[in-house]
Amino acid sequence: AQTVTQSQPEMSVQEAETVTLSCTYDTSESDYYLFWYKQPPSRQMILVIRQEAYKQQNATENRFSVNFQKAAKSFSLKISDSQLGDAAMYFCVQGGSEKLVFGKGTKLTVNP
Amino acid sequence: GAGVSQSPSNKVTEKGKDVELRCDPISGHTALYWYRQSLGQGLEFLIYFQGNSAPDKSGLPSDRFSAERTGESVSTLTIQRTQQEDSAVYLCASSFFRGRPTGELFFGEGSRLTVL
Numbered sequence: 475a476q477t478v479t480q481s482q483p484e485m486s487v488q489e490a491e492t493v494t495l496s497c498t499y500d501t502s503e504s505d506y507y508l509f510w511y512k513q514p515p516s517r518q519m520i521l522v523i524r525q526e527a528y529k530q531q532n533a534t535e536n537r538f539s540v541n542f543q544k545a546a547k548s549f550s551l552k553i554s555d556s557q558l559g560d561a562a563m564y565f566c567v568q569g570g571s572e573k574l575v576f577g578k579g580t581k582l583t584v585n586p
Numbered sequence: 587g588a589g590v591s592q593s594p595s596n597k598v599t600e601k602g603k604d605v606e607l608r609c610d611p612i613s614g615h616t617a618l619y620w621y622r623q624s625l626g627q628g629l630e631f632l633i634y635f636q637g638n639s640a641p642d643k644s645g646l647p648s649d650r651f652s653a654e655r656t657g658e659s660v661s662t663l664t665i666q667r668t669q670q671e672d673s674a675v676y677l678c679a680s681s682f683f684r685g686r687p688t689g690e691l692f693f694g695e696g697s698r699l700t701v702l
Contacts, residue, residue, distance in 0.1 A: 511691070517623075517675060519693035565629065567691075573619070573642055574691060578628035 476501045478568050480577035487556045488585050494541075495551045495580045497566030506570035508542065508549045513579075514562040522564070525549065556584050588612070592678050592694035599668055600702050607663040607697045611680030619691070620653055620663050621677045629677065635661060668701045675699070 477500045487493035499508070510522040525533045525542050532540050537554045549568075553560055561584045566577040591610040599605050611618050620632040631645035635655040646652070650668075655661040665672055675696040 509691075518695055519677070519679070519691070521690045524690070563628075573631070573634040576621075576629045576631070581626070 476568055476570065476572065476575045478566050478575050478577040480564075480566050480580050482580045483578070484581045484583070486583040486585060487553070489558060490555055492552060492554045493556055493582065495553075495564050495566075495582070497549045497551070497577055499547050499549060499566070499568045499575075501547070501568060501570055503570040506568060508540075509567040509569070509574075510538070510540070510549075510551045511565045511567055511576075512560075512562045513565065514559075519565075523551065553582075558584050558586060560584050590678055590680055590692050590694035592676075592697050594697055595695065596698045596700075598700045598702065601670060602667055604664065604666045605668055605699060607665075607676050607678075607699070609661045609663070609678030609680075609694060611659070611661070611678070612692055614658075615680035615682050615692070616658050617681045618655060618661050619679045620661070621679070622647075623675045623677055623696070625674075632663070632676075665699075668699075670701050673699055673701045 479498045481496055506527045508525045512520045512522045523533050523535045523538050525540055532542050539552045541550045563579045563581050565579045568575050593608045616637045618635040621629040622632055623629050633653045634642040650666045653663045675698050677693055677696045679691045679693045681691045
């Protein structure tokens, strides 16, 4: 069975600094996708970034980037130049041939 | 509409009553998920529909919970004889499957259920 583990229930970062959120997963599949979703207090879930497992290059989206280590089954999210609007719950998600699986989330606080 | 629509956005009910929550996915999206989220917590998977395949009901917490989907359109989640522990936000999400769940999940804004 697929599992996704986010070991940091809560994280905090100073505005303009960099923070890394951790995620590990377990799957027997070789072809799969990984995602980070953000859920701000308004509760609307938003896709932040997506990584295809067959691609070695780490995905980036503006200030958001990932460190994808396929052999270690690790998929961390780095947020650079943190902004107050980055405060949210962040969910790591893995999807393959079966339904998508969510981690339990990391609550990120951004301090001014 | 352009996005996933859920109704009602808020529902207050009395313990023991039945409630029905509705989800209108994005047109053309074959995959539809229901999740439950308690305050400040992660997402609890409830049920997954994919096209005409038998739904994955492995997340439904009890037989008081059921869900239906008509083809690739509207889905309803029904909770019978509601209990206080059913109070949560119920989120619906849809995606274009394309053979595996690679597509972006689009979420509705959720239905907040409060059982008194």
